[in-house]
Amino acid sequence: MAYLAVSDLTFTYHGAAAPVLTGCDLSVGEGEFLLVVGPSGCGKTTLLRTLKPALAPYGETTGTITLDGAPLDQLSPRDAATLIGFVGQDPERQTVTDTVFAEIAFGLESTGVEGALIAGRVAEAAGFLGISHLASRKISELSGGEKQLVNLAAALALRPRLLLLDEPVARLDPPAKLRFLSAVRRINEEAGVTVILVCHDTEELFPAVDRVAMMENGAIKSILPPREFVRKAQNGDLPFVPTVPRIWLLSGGTGEPPLSVREGRAWLKETIRATPENVPEKGDAPTGKEEFLSARYLWFRYGRNAPDVVANLSCSLSAGEILAVLGPNGAGKTTLLKLLAGILRPVAGTIRYEGKKGLPKAGRNAISYLPQDPALLFASDTVREELDEMTGGDPDGAAKIEKLVARLSLGGLLDSHPYDLSGGEQTRLAIAKLLLLSPRVLLLDEPTAGLDPVAKTDLSTLLRELANEGCGMIVATHDLTFAAETADCAAAFFNATLTSPADTFRFFSANRFYTTQAVRLTRDLTRVCLTADEAVAALRKAEGGTP
Template sequence: MIEFSHVSVTYPDGDGPVLSDVDFVIPEGELCLVAGRTGTGKSTLLGAVNGLVPHFTGGHLRGSVRVGGQDTAQAPPREFAELVGVVGQDPLAGFVTDTVEEELAYGMEQLAVPAEVMRKRVEETLDLLGIAELRNRPLRTLSGGQQQRVAIGAVLTAHPAVLVLDEPTSALDPTAAEDVLSAITRLVHDLGTTVVVAEHRMERVAQYADTMLYLPGDRTVRYGPPAEVLRTSEVAPPIVELGRLAGWSPLPLSVRDARRVAGPLRERLRDGSAAAGIRGAAGTPRAQGGEALAAKDIVVRYGEVIAVRGVELRLRRGQITAMMGRNGSGKSSLLWALRGGRRDGGSVTVDGADPRRLGARRARELVGLVPQTPGDLLYLNTVRAECAQADAESGAEPGSCRALLDRLTPGVDGERHPRDLSEGQKLALVLAVQLAAAPPVMLLDEPTRGLDYHAKREFAGVLADLAARGHALVVATHDVEFVATAADRVVVLAEGEIVADGSTPEVVVASPAFAPQVAKVLAPLEFLTVAEVGAALETEPGR
């Protein structure tokens, strides 16, 4: 169905090809996972499937890409609209209508699908993705996760033979992600749709994939069965890293398969001398200071919808708090209220003042916020200028912002325009800009979208350094693996109210939805990360 033959892609301003002599064939009716570190060319590869690369992006493509027997060089991307459906990393950027139902129908209107067929497909898609209650909602009032499901639905209604998805679950809560991936898998199994998925949260997708494309960063592509490719790949989901540590062969890709072979490992970890090392590895509570922020009876309304209902929250210096909950539970609304944004009731106090009653500059000095759409904070023409401005505005040492950026995603060209970066690089730049200022309280909304496992580990280290210096940090996220690695405390929201608040092991292990892979595999033992398991095994007698 998809055939790349000796494909190389070079952009005019690049120092060489992004992809070089790439060869693979994805058969009809398979789900292929595309993985690799940020900036290795995944989006370029996806764009080449329907001709966006190079027809729209520019550059030069050597070799041939054939989809359904058609060569993408022989026709513009619009000629592939009925054959290939594409969902990008930023759903909002692709919307062209005002409401959910209109967006689902728009693509079919352009393909001249009969009205009665359109209505049937809209209803099927609303049910398939669990968004029927959103049908009349304005798109801009939806949460990031809801927008992502609508974007996927807008492509599905056209019934393309090939579906290309770039980070399709990055803004979805674990349950919604499972629902979407289940729907995609049904398309593959029941309708023979060929699906290509690029996803940094590989733990969500690897178990469903038939094949895998891995971009190691040397401009080549490795192709094969996921278990085979992941055996030596630089990036891998926690379950694969656990399998490598335990010496399992073949490597399991699902929690179910891992639990079948995890019995001996659990027995080793039950030993008292091994278990004693767990919390010393990654779970030792950080020393925490006094209260950094106090919020009481916070209420946020949008018309008749109450997004936040009387929330009380206290943040302490030196503490990293993860805020979790399903899409639409009120996380983003609460963060903006804490920052000094819309608030219909309650009070927020930081350093004796309410950020809402201060000037914009003084409020930023007290509370920083990285929103779900980080590109909104970038306004200069080069990466170098953004970093220099961040250092100047925050009073940091020159080069501080650039050092943070290099820690998260090394090698970003300082002369590139920020809007030309990949979504992961763009996010890393915004994180560096905001973290360089390092106000006493930092609020981050879905800060790991687009970041690979290495970047997330570095990001967790940056947060740990800030916490050690006495900053209070809140991370609103659906990334359960990042929470297991980085957070001291977890707050869970539902319908605008806090329904759980406690230490990370206490909250996530008790939740089937929010538990990380290692916790599920080794339950009832309370291990959260591969690092904790490795540290515990190091304490075994004789080691």
């Protein structure tokens, strides 16, 4: 008997023409860990919210949902609040109070747990997730990862039997992501809580989950154990298959699909039985290109007695070059971008632009900055007005906009409200706004946060094209795969400064742990490959070469 059973669920938003969910069938066993994947806009979030009565969107629903044998709508509001826990995407937007203790206690107070017992319940949830030491801290002083753990603890304190997680790690850096996911895994394994997790980044999840559900156009297309999912993956599923099994699949692997790097290396060793090829060093080092934006010995801190956020940092960028600045959240990547954009002034050090000291005036043909949240740039009611704002007074404006709209496929969205766009569409619109200024340098802050794999690949392609047209770019990101696919050079932000930038290939192939899955898989076994595509190509070539 399934714990949660959804059958033939259809949902249409109030006033919308077409339904978002079109006949969803889902059955989840008690204690199961289910991963739900699918492209943006396929109805994952709507499905998840429909499963939590207090969050159910407003509209027309048909079909049935039962929880533990009883229809979901017959659940009392109190039971619905406690039995079903929910954590959403943005860590900033879910907290209600000012301190961690009050935050975790909030649900317990709302559902009427006896006052004297609340502290104990808070302690239990916080202790289980390893955040007891944060109890008296102010929420506003926590990092994003810590906030998200507090949100999880707040749901956990209510002792849920079903946990619904809507892209909870999309905005976290890799260490915080792993910490959150391992906490979820423990809740599932040690407490037997049923978990339904919606997540784009499946890399670490395939070895952990029981089944993977693929959603497409408002329905569940398939729901399979991870290895089955890999074996039966077709074109549309591929972006959601993690690097290691994707390499296995595309290079025509046999036997059981490997899910982790360890399994992948065992398979690879078995398959190639070849001595590692000598790593061909790409001719790189100082490229001799003229650097037109450079910073020397920058220092910055936010207050006289505050710690240094940027200390003795030097870097440079030449035309058409993409530099990836890697590192965890809070390391100072954003501060560096703001210094180079002229938003902040360095305490010491010089920035040179086109050989001259100082930065150009903000505006056309200069340096443009894309903040992490693209919505910060949106001031109008429609996409069209957003774009018109940037060309005020330019006679060629309309033509430029038309070209950009076609290039960034914003055509169908011109009359939408910018806030109604998906994450990937918002990023594209923000970039379009910046491109209307014909910038020489683009500074991008975490442009992949919250994007699905397809949108990420599109963005990577777009940035490469812009680079080929001569636009220099600095991309601050903690997405290593994205950096490996996109950037020419990479440098790590560590201890308030940048390690010396190296060619992307050198950077990732030299690292053992802080590198992409593909490098971890192929290191020492064959030619080191940065991305899944490279690895697949290399393996195919190796097969072709050895009869």
